[in-house]
Amino acid sequence: MTERPTSSAERGLAGRLALSRLATRASILFERAWPLVLPLLIVVGLFLSFSWFGLFPRLPDAARIGLLILFALASVAALYPLRFFRLPSAAEIDRRIEAANELLHSPVQVQTDRPSGAESIFSQALWREHQKRMAERLSSLGADRPRTGVPDYDRWGLRAVAGLLFVTALAFSFGPFGGKVGDAFVARAVHDTVPPRIDAWVTPPAYTGKAPLFLTADANQAVQTFSVPQGSDVSLRVTGGSGEETLNYADQGGNDRAIEPAAPPAAKGTAPAATSQTAPNVRQFSGKLNTNGTLTLKSGDSDLGRWPFAVIPDKPPTIRFVGEPKRAVNGAMELNYQIDDDYGAASAKAVFELSDPPAANAHPLYGAPDMPLTLPRRGGKASAAKTTKDLTEHVWAGGNIKLTLSVTDDAGHTATSDTKTLVMPERPFANPLARAVIEQRRLLALDTNAKPRVLDLMDAITLRPEDTFDNMSNYLAIMSARSRLKLSESDDQLRNVVSYLWEIALGIEEGNLSAAERRLRQAQQALQDAIKNGASDQEIEKAMKELREAMNQFLQEFAQRAQQNPNAPQMQQNGRELRQSDIDRMMDQIENLAKSGDRDKAQQLLSELQDMMNNLQAGRQQPGGEQDSELRQQMDKLGDIMRRQQEMMNDTFRLDQMQRGSRDNGEQQFGEDGEQQQQGQDEQRPGPGQDRDPLGRPKMSPKDLADALKQLQEGQGQLQSELDQLKKGLEGMGMQPNEGFGEAGKSMGDAEQSLGQGDGDQAVGHQGRALEALRRGAKDMMKQMQAMQGDQGGGEQGGREQNADRDPLGRPRATNGPDDGTSVKVPDEIDVQRARQILDAIRKRLGNALSPDIERSYLERLLELK
Structure with a gap:
């Protein structure tokens, strides 16, 4: 190695x-x-x-x-x-x-x-x-x-x-x-099988105004949660599936609800066997969404789709009065109210109930009146609405009722308003015979047990026909009604008699004009319903034709009545004469707007036309005759009392100033400019030998002052007595004097006592309070008088010019009631300039250091008046 x-x-x-x-x-x-x-x-x-x-x-x-x-x-x-x-x-x-x-x-x-x-x-x-x-x-x-x-x-x-x-x-x-x-x-047979087609969509309730939501659209694939209104319908269709698909809806609480499939529709003219062989397998599901949850589609153990939902709850509606219920110019009941709901209310009505329930054994022929309410436009910004309906024909008219407004939305939620207690408006009848017929009708309608009494009253009315009836056709009509009533046994027969008595009373009061008026109201209501319900152009044209014919008949009858009665009101509107062409032009505009699709504007214009005719009818329906003359006489007496009280207060103030001047005569108040004041008083005296006060008026001796105060005391007592008599007279005519007259009488008594004690200053204060209380009482009496005449909120004579019943200063004339000092028109530039000149003259006079104390005190009080 x-x-x-x-x-x-x-x-x-x-x-x-x-x-x-x-x-x-x-x-x-x-x-x-x-x-x-x-x-x-x-x-x-x-x-x-x-x-x-x-x-x-x-x-x-x-x-x-x-x-x-x-x-x-x-x-x-x-x-x-x-x-x-x-x-x-x-x-x-x-x-x-x-x-x-x-x-x-x-x-x-x-x-x-x-x-x-x-x-x-x-x-x-x-x-x-x-x-x-x-x-x-x-x-x-x-x-x-x-x-x-x-x-x-x-x-x-x-x-x-x-x-x-x-x-x-x-x-x-x-x-x-x-x-x-x-x-x-993979075998070819398996490849040829087309995957099932899934279509799922949600349809919100129609009243919500929301569009359907397609769940399986490509644009909605990334949506995490779908927000839908409560009560929406979910629909799912599986085409070409295995036929074993199931659909479940699980809410947030864990409750799983199975949605059963609907039965497949069979094709027309095809046998079921042939249909199953040729048509693809279709499986449909449908259900409601009321709570938050998740919709799951399964085929066996595999999920074919999941859709989570957030359900928007439907809030209950609210309704409330806007102002007090009042009587319209034609005697109809006018209700102003406000309805709030998230999607708009479905229906609303006024619920009536008698304040004094009938006796236990009473058998009334009629129930509460039916008054559906007009609804605000869905999706509109304004939620206030107004409904006017003539209920004067109902047997409850003139009685004390409890009124409650009720509203229901499309989801079934119901809400009510506060309850108002009021007197149900009734049609005023000036003819005594017509009033008697209406009273008998009311007695019979409220309790059929009063049938014998009504027969006795009819016998009393027809006992001396030559003294009671001016028109023998009215006598025959009442005798016919008596015979019908005597033979009536069932409630339906008695209701026919009640309706017949109403026709008799209208015939006595108005003659043939009432039928034309009824037809006009029916035509107006029919056109209003057609516009509200979205009728076709042909239906609107038909309703407009009926309205024109009813309007022509009404105006023709109205013109004939005007020729027979020279004192009847003229056809005027807003201070100018109302001609047939004006009415025709307005109806043409209503028809064109309704056909062009601007139905809201058409309804508004129709409402204005109804108001015009209501004002015209109100002027015709005003009670006249002896009662109206007596009312005006009493109101004239009230105006005279107010005028005399004002004069008496001025005299008391003048005598009080004289009395103070006599006490201070010869007395000098020396200060830093005392000599100048005394010298100024000497210079302002007219001259030697003239016995006058510092203001240039003749002086009165203490004895003369005492006699004058005694006369004022007697006049004040007499004025208080006249006020008491006036109150009794108004109460006898059906008027209800308010507490202002009571306060005025008490203040008059205090003023009389102060005058007896020689205290003019205290007397002036009591007289001023009495005058203010009289003004409040006069204003309330004018409102009651207008209500009795069917003229709330308008001029007393309906068709007259707006300023024809006022003097050059803008105050009501004596024929229209006393001047309460609160109806003067807004001053123009000339009036303001004149008032400024008077104030400048008063201030210049006050700036004179030589003016006496009495005069300065008087001028200062003038500046303090408001």
Whole structure:
């Protein structure tokens, strides 16, 4: 054995030699293995190319199996050359290195050889010297490249065709028509089976206004959770499946609910057997989504699809009054309210209930009135709405009721508003006979046990027809109603009598105009319903034709009534005459808007037309005659009391100032400018010999002042007595004087007592409070009077000009009630300028240092008045 090298040169040589031997070993292995492995690689490449090109699924099963066997045999044959593979030995590697580097005398092998024969010191030294010299030749040692010899067998390079085919097939496999490696081992029948088509969608409730959601769309594949409204319908259809698919819905609580498939529809005119053979297998599922959860479609143990849902709950609606229920100008009930709901309410109505329940044995003919409410437009910004309905024909009209608003949304949630207690509006009847008929009708409708009493009242009315009836046709109508009532036994017959009594009362009150009015209201309601329900153009045109005919009939009857009664109201609107062409133009606009699709604007314009006709009807329906004249007389008396109270307060203030001036006469208050004040008073006196006060008025002696205060005391007491009589008169006419009259009477009594004690200052304060209380009472009486006349919120005479019932200062004339001091119009620039001049004159007068104290005090109080 040679000794192990110890020097650095020897270690470097050993490292280079080891690297060269390793590279040479790899080259020899590659050139020996590559020709043996290449046939197998070509067979595998061709098999993969056939698979990736998708040729196997297109071949019949026999050809596919034959080709698969051929590839298998070729693979086995390609493995046969591998039996000739052998590893290179160390000597072969060294000889390959020496041959590659053209080294003579085997310098590589020398490094590992040893001499033969007996070893001696000399022979070992000689061998080491030889190795050293041979090692010097290995300084630039390198490895040899592999030489496979394949080009000698494949001079045309056909092996490159297999490689190019392999790369092309690999790229083709990523396309839509590319095949898979496993296609060669799958039968053609299995390949021909089309995967099932899955269609899943969610349909929100129609009232939400949301579009359906297609779950299996490509755009929704990345959606993590689907948000849908509560109550949505989920539908899923599997086409071409195995027919064993199941659909489950698991909520967040872990409850799993199975959704059963629907029965497949049978084709028309086709036998069930034939249908199952030709039509693909279709399996449909349908269910409701009310809670959060996950929808899972399974076929056996495999999941075909999963869709998680977040259900948006449907909030219950809310409804509340906006303002108090009130009586419209035509006597109808007007309700303003607000409805809030996340998707819009489905229906709303007003619920009526009698405040005083009927007796236990009472048998009413009618229940509560029905009043559906108009709903705000879905999706609109405004949630406020208004509903007006004429309930004056109902038998509850004029009675105390409890009113509650109720609303229901499409999900079934119901909410109610606060309960209001009010008097149900009724139609005012000025004719005493018509009022008597209405009272009998109400008695009969509220309790059929009152039938004998109603018959007795009819007998009383018809006892002396020549004194009671101006028109004998009314007498015959009441006698006919009495006969019907006497013969009526069932509730339906009694209801017919009640309806007949209403017709009789309208005929007595209005004649033929009531029928035209009823037809007009029905036509307006029909058109409003048609616009609201989205009727077709033909239906809207038909409703407009009926409205025009009803309007023409109503206006014709109204004109005839105006000719017969010169005092009847004229057709005016907003201070100008309302002509037939104006109404026709408005109806044309309503029809055009409804047909063009702007139904909201059409409804608004129809509402304005109804308001115009309501104002016109209200002016006709105002109660007149003796009662109206008495009301106006009482209101005129109230205005006279207020005027006299104002004059009495002014006189009391003047006498109080005189009384203070007489006490202070001759007294001087000296200060820093006392002499100047006294001198100023002397200069302002008119002259010697004239007995006047500092303001230039004649002076009164203490005796005259006492007599004047006594007269004011008597006048104040008389005024209080007249106020008490006025209150009693108003109460006798059905009015209800408010607490303002009571406060005014008390203040008048206090003022009378103060005048008796000679305290004018206290008396002025009580008189001012009495005047303010009278104004409040007058304002309340005007509202009650307008309510009785069916004229809330409008002018008293409906068709007159807005300013025809006011004086040049904008105050109500005496014929329209007393001036309460609060209805003066806003002053224009001229009025403001005039008021500024008066204030400047007062301030200039106050700036005069020579003015007396009495005058300065009076002017200061003028500036403090508001």
